[in-house]
Amino acid sequence: MTAEANPANDGFLQLEGVSKDFGGFRALTDVSFKVAEGEFICFLGPSGCGKTTLLRCIAGLETQTRGSIRMGGEDISWLPPSRRDFGIVFQSYALFPNLTVSDNIAYGLVNKGLARPEIVARVTELLDLIGLSEHVSKYPSQLSGGEQQRVALARALATSPGLLLLDEPLSALDAKVRARLRREIRAIQDRLGVTTIMVTHDQEEAQTMADRIFVMNGGRIEQLGTPDEIYDAPATPFVADFIGVMNFFPVTVVDGEAVTPGNLALTCDVGGLNPGARVNCAVRPEDILLVDDGRDGGENTIEATVSDIEFLGSFVRLYLEAPALGDGELRADVRKDLARRHEIATGRPVRVRIPPATIRLYGTGPAA
Amino acid sequence: MTTAATALDRAQGKLRLDRDDLTVRWLIVGFALFFAIALVIPLYMMVSRSFFDRNGEFIGLANYREYFDTPALFLSIQNSFTVAGISTAIVIVLAFAYAYALNRTCMRFKGFFKVIAMVPLLSPSLLKAIALVYWFGKQGILTDLLFGHSIYGPIGIVMASVFWTFPHAVLIIGTALALSDSRLYEAAEVLKTSHTRIFLTITLPGARYGIISAVIVVFILVLTDFGVPKVIGGSYNVMATDIYKEVIGQQNFEMGAVVSVILLIPAVIAFAIDRIVTRRSVALLSSRAVPYAPKPNWLVDNAMLVYCITIAVLTLAILGMAQYAALVKFWPYNLELTLDHYSFEVQGAGWENFYNSLKVAASVALIGTFVIFIGAYVVEKPRRDPVARQAIQMMALLPMAVPGLVLGLAYLMFINHPSNPLGFLYGTITIIVLSTITHFYTVTHLTAATALKQMDREFESVSASLKVPLARSFRRVTMPVCMPAIFDISIYLFLNSMTTVSAVIFLYGPGTKVASVAAIHLDDSGETAAAAAMAMLIVYACIVVRVLHVIVTGRLLYRLQAWRRR
Ligand SMILES: Nc1ncnc2c1ncn2[C@@H]1O[C@H](COP(=O)(O)OP(=O)(O)OP(=O)(O)O)[C@@H](O)[C@H]1O
Numbered sequence: 001m002t003a004e005a006n007p008a009n010d011g012f013l014q015l016e017g018v019s020k021d022f023g024g025f026r027a028l029t030d031v032s033f034k035v036a037e038g039e040f041i042c043f044l045g046p047s048g049c050g051k052t053t054l055l056r057c058i059a060g061l062e063t064q065t066r067g068s069i070r071m072g073g074e075d076i077s078w079l080p081p082s083r084r085d086f087g088i089v090f091q092s093y094a095l096f097p098n099l100t101v102s103d104n105i106a107y108g109l110v111n112k113g114l115a116r117p118e119i120v121a122r123v124t125e126l127l128d129l130i131g132l133s134e135h136v137s138k139y140p141s142q143l144s145g146g147e148q149q150r151v152a153l154a155r156a157l158a159t160s161p162g163l164l165l166l167d168e169p170l171s172a173l174d175a176k177v178r179a180r181l182r183r184e185i186r187a188i189q190d191r192l193g194v195t196t197i198m199v200t201h202d203q204e205e206a207q208t209m210a211d212r213i214f215v216m217n218g219g220r221i222e223q224l225g226t227p228d229e230i231y232d233a234p235a236t237p238f239v240a241d242f243i244g245v246m247n248f249f250p251v252t253v254v255d256g257e258a259v260t261p262g263n264l265a266l267t268c269d270v271g272g273l274n275p276g277a278r279v280n281c282a283v284r285p286e287d288i289l290l291v292d293d294g295r296d297g298g299e300n301t302i303e304a305t306v307s308d309i310e311f312l313g314s315f316v317r318l319y320l321e322a323p324a325l326g327d328g329e330l331r332a333d334v335r336k337d338l339a340r341r342h343e344i345a346t347g348r349p350v351r352v353r354i355p356p357a358t359i360r361l362y363g364t365g366p367a368a
Numbered sequence: 369m370t371t372a373a374t375a376l377d378r379a380q381g382k383l384r385l386d387r388d389d390l391t392v393r394w395l396i397v398g399f400a401l402f403f404a405i406a407l408v409i410p411l412y413m414m415v416s417r418s419f420f421d422r423n424g425e426f427i428g429l430a431n432y433r434e435y436f437d438t439p440a441l442f443l444s445i446q447n448s449f450t451v452a453g454i455s456t457a458i459v460i461v462l463a464f465a466y467a468y469a470l471n472r473t474c475m476r477f478k479g480f481f482k483v484i485a486m487v488p489l490l491s492p493s494l495l496k497a498i499a500l501v502y503w504f505g506k507q508g509i510l511t512d513l514l515f516g517h518s519i520y521g522p523i524g525i526v527m528a529s530v531f532w533t534f535p536h537a538v539l540i541i542g543t544a545l546a547l548s549d550s551r552l553y554e555a556a557e558v559l560k561t562s563h564t565r566i567f568l569t570i571t572l573p574g575a576r577y578g579i580i581s582a583v584i585v586v587f588i589l590v591l592t593d594f595g596v597p598k599v600i601g602g603s604y605n606v607m608a609t610d611i612y613k614e615v616i617g618q619q620n621f622e623m624g625a626v627v628s629v630i631l632l633i634p635a636v637i638a639f640a641i642d643r644i645v646t647r648r649s650v651a652l653l654s655s656r657a658v659p660y661a662p663k664p665n666w667l668v669d670n671a672m673l674v675y676c677i678t679i680a681v682l683t684l685a686i687l688g689m690a691q692y693a694a695l696v697k698f699w700p701y702n703l704e705l706t707l708d709h710y711s712f713e714v715q716g717a718g719w720e721n722f723y724n725s726l727k728v729a730a731s732v733a734l735i736g737t738f739v740i741f742i743g744a745y746v747v748e749k750p751r752r753d754p755v756a757r758q759a760i761q762m763m764a765l766l767p768m769a770v771p772g773l774v775l776g777l778a779y780l781m782f783i784n785h786p787s788n789p790l791g792f793l794y795g796t797i798t799i800i801v802l803s804t805i806t807h808f809y810t811v812t813h814l815t816a817a818t819a820l821k822q823m824d825r826e827f828e829s830v831s832a833s834l835k836v837p838l839a840r841s842f843r844r845v846t847m848p849v850c851m852p853a854i855f856d857i858s859i860y861l862f863l864n865s866m867t868t869v870s871a872v873i874f875l876y877g878p879g880t881k882v883a884s885v886a887a888i889h890l891d892d893s894g895e896t897a898a899a900a901a902m903a904m905l906i907v908y909a910c911i912v913v914r915v916l917h918v919i920v921t922g923r924l925l926y927r928l929q930a931w932r933r934r
């Protein structure tokens with residue numbers, strides 16, 4: 001391929017080798033990705049991993065130390081924010097306190113040279129979109145957090161930007177409002193088809209809203225993929241640990257099997273790992289099955305004792321002590337009715353089975 | 369590593385600026401020029417002058433040696449520090465008790481006492497000195513109370529200084545006492561701690577930064593004040609009056625510069641300490657603190673009431689006496705009331721001085737508020753050019769450390785310098801306004817900066833994303849939201865411009881003498897009653913403007929700023 005840019009191939013938004021240093025501290029390291037037009041992307045990662053910094057680089061509010069950013073086929077790496085095409089919603093909303101809801105929404109429209117009736121029409125349209133038509137002349141301080149959030153969203157969307165950036169837009173809200181707004185935001189995005197990037201550290205939020213999730217850690221993107229891919233096939237132990245719940249225990253690879261510290265051989269796909277390699281074995285709690293008393297569990301069956309039980313709504317989480325797996329506790333999620341049928345109680349010995357297909361092996365541990 | 373550095377250089381070179389970035393750059397250049405002309409060059413000239421002789425020959429420290437070899441001059445240092453130290457000790461104790469009564473008791477009439485405490489701010493410091501002369505002077509009413517000591521000298525300086533610095537100390541200590549965490553007191557009470565012990569272990573330590581700050585501010589105010597020792601100091605020389613005498617009396621600019629530098633040193637040190645202390649005190653209080661609500665205590669509340677009444681009576685006695693003195697025909701022989709003293713039929717004084725004061729104060733309030741607020745905005749809000757903006761901030765903090773008299777002398781040398789193209793400004797209202805804005809720059813800058821800091825940091829980012837020009841957001845959002853602070857700044861500038869003496873006493877020209885300076889001159893030539901009348905004119909103007917200010921902030925803000933109400 002030639003070096004000439006080809007917008008169709010490049011995707012709508014494209015980052016290449018973007019790094020950001022603050023003094024001596026490296027907040028972003030070599031970030032590259034492409035986003036297609038109309039996609040809903042979530043940056044997901046623990047606090048301080050550089051999500052906000054990356055979003056601000058895309059907006060032009062920070063300038064990358066290295067790398068390039070292209071949008072719509074144009075190199076925007078060095079453009080100031082005012083010459084990039086985006087709308088943004090901050091965690092604090094940053095609504096102008098002295099302007100009414102409609103004035104806030106109209107704020108960016110006024111200097112586009114639109115006639116008064118056009119502005120009014122556009123504001124009305126947006127108020128309908130966010131469902132706040134009856135609050136036009138209120139001030140931000142007279143609105144609830146969720147309403148303020150929607151006004152901020154409408155303000156960002158008013159000028160029909162090509163890219164919508166959301167920095168933890170829901171984190172200041174309580175759980176119920178948050179769940180409702182998730183669906184509302186996603187519905188609005190679907191309707192308008194605007195390419196959207198949302199920053200969050202809430203994996204549930206990312207999984208329910210995003211087309212693709214970019215999992216970040218320590219200034220790097222660890223994995224990018226659809227919510228299913230990320231959950232079912234975490235590329236690194238960090239992702240495996242960060243998304244959902246994951247059991248880890250050390251094993252040694254021997255003859256196509258993984259041998260636990262307690263000398264139990266687990267059948268699993270060892271891939272290209274060399275015999276003798278010391279690796280980490282990862283299993284999700286919901287993949288662990290209870291074996292009926294008196295029945296042969298077959299391969300990968302483990303003897304354990306229940307040390308604690310947690311009731312989590314429709315299922316219970318068992319904390320198991322399994323000498324075969326070493327010192328750590330094994331977490332297993334089982335349906336409530338199954339737990340009842342097995343007469344689960346603390347101190348009771350149980351047998352569990354780990355289906356070979358659900359086992360993943362990683363060269364390093366989750367803390368890496 | 370070089371690769372990182374070159375990458376950064378490349379980044380800087382390619383970075384495109386938008387119109388707002390350029391606007392900010394121009395503003396930065398503008399403020400750099402402003403501070404160069406209004407502060408740095410004058411100060412540099414003043415300091416360097418202290419190393420030259422009258423003929424412009426560089427003589428190193430010879431002037432300083434001469435200064436320390438002249439016992440009379442050297443004694444002034446001791447005198448200055450003595451009166452400043454004693455005044456500070458007295459003011460801090462009095463102001464602490466007063467602020468305690470206002471913030472930590474259930475005393476009645478708090479609103480009234482809050483207002484009364486601030487009354488001295490409405491008059492020049494010399495007015496207190498003049499009033500004391502009438503109370504305790506040679507023909508005073510209460511002269512016998514001094515048991516033969518003269519009011520002219522350290523006693524008078526200390527008394528007048530206590531009166532005029534009292535409101536400053538009450539404000540600072542009051543702020544510290546208002547910031548308190550009731551949870552500490554509840555914890556102490558649960559542990560059955562005695563009142564004295566609570567006071568010593570919680571109240572005092574909690575206010576310690578405020579107290580330290582007040583000590584520093586009051587000490588420097590007294591140390592560098594000129595009006596009081598000029599009027600009531602008699603033969604007791606202090607550094608501030610020395611500067612005046614050297615420059616005005618003997619035309620010895622070099623020695624004036626030496627004294628100024630020596631006065632500048634403690635001021636700069638004290639100011640640096642104050643900045644550190646203030647920064648620490650902010651971090652002291654967690655955002656989750658619960659404000660302290662005092663409980664009624666019959667004994668304490670009434671004792672405090674008596675105390676505050678006493679202070680209020682003394683405050684009004686000073687103001688009342690100044691007013692009485694201005695109206696009495698010929699003290700103490702003919703006590704008939706007359707308005708004669710307000711006609712100022714003395715050479716070099718007249719109503720014109722008062723009009724000049726109004727002109728200066730109004731200009732300073734209007735132009736100063738505008739300049740200072742934009743300056744604070746440039747320091748606080750833009751994202752680019754952090755180094756240049758930090759330099760502007762340091763410039764904004766510097767004037768606080770420069771005593772008014774020193775600033776005035778520096779301006780005099782600057783404007784009189786033969787090769788200064790701005791020389792035509794000598795003696796104009798313009799130069800008086802410029803010096804006054806600079807003199808009061810720091811406090812007002814900090815007020816503006818605090819207000820700006822309280823605004824969401826992302827307003828500017830949102831505006832940029834919506835392609836709204838900076839100027840528009842500034843007018844549409846920043847200014848309206850900061851309106852209370854803007855009003856505060858303008859009233860502060862107006863009142864201080866009306867009452868200040870120190871910087872302007874060197875800078876007036878024919879036809880531009882202001883009322884406070886005229887009062888000093890009237891007093892100097894023995895026209896004490898006319899001086900009192902002139903000082904009272906300042907008081908009237910300050911009261912009128914202050915009341916108007918209250919009405920405007922109350923009504924206008926209420927009407928225009930509906931969004932502040934929930
Ligand atoms: N202006 C700055 N100067 C110096 N360091 C910074 C600056 N901004 C961010 N950092 C650092 O860069 C790192 C990444 O910060 P960032 O705000 O991007 O994290 P984040 O992923 O958004 O975290 P959170 O979920 O807590 O918001 C942090 O360690 C932070 O301290």
Ligand SMILES: [Mg+2]
Nearest residue numbers: 051052053199
């Ligand atoms: Mg963040």
